[in-house]
Amino acid sequence: PDLPSNGLRDSKLRTAATELEANFIAEMLKHAKLGETPETFGGGAGEGQFASFLRLKQARAMAASGGIGLAESLFHALKERIDD
Numbered sequence: 001p002d003l004p005s006n007g008l009r010d011s012k013l014r015t016a017a018t019e020l021e022a023n024f025i026a027e028m029l030k031h032a033k034l035g036e037t038p039e040t041f042g043g044g045a046g047e048g049q050f051a052s053f054l055r056l057k058q059a060r061a062m063a064a065s066g067g068i069g070l071a072e073s074l075f076h077a078l079k080e081r082i083d084d
Helices: 006-031 045-064 070-083
Strands: none
Touching: 006 045, 006 070
16 A cells, blocks of 8 residues: 655654543543533533533643653554554
């Protein structure tokens, strides 16, 4: 198959790896109950429905600033697999 140049390919792989890490972090934040609607004085049904968007946005910011190192490991694993 036609593969993009190494620089473009690496950029796309790094983006994909960072997005995977962000989704993993978002899931961790969900299980830590971040953004969960409080029992009293909450924002209602809307707050609960949009909490996942806030978690994902926060997780993307965390991943972009270094995250937990998962993106780097994923990037190298993906790159190695393509180079074979």
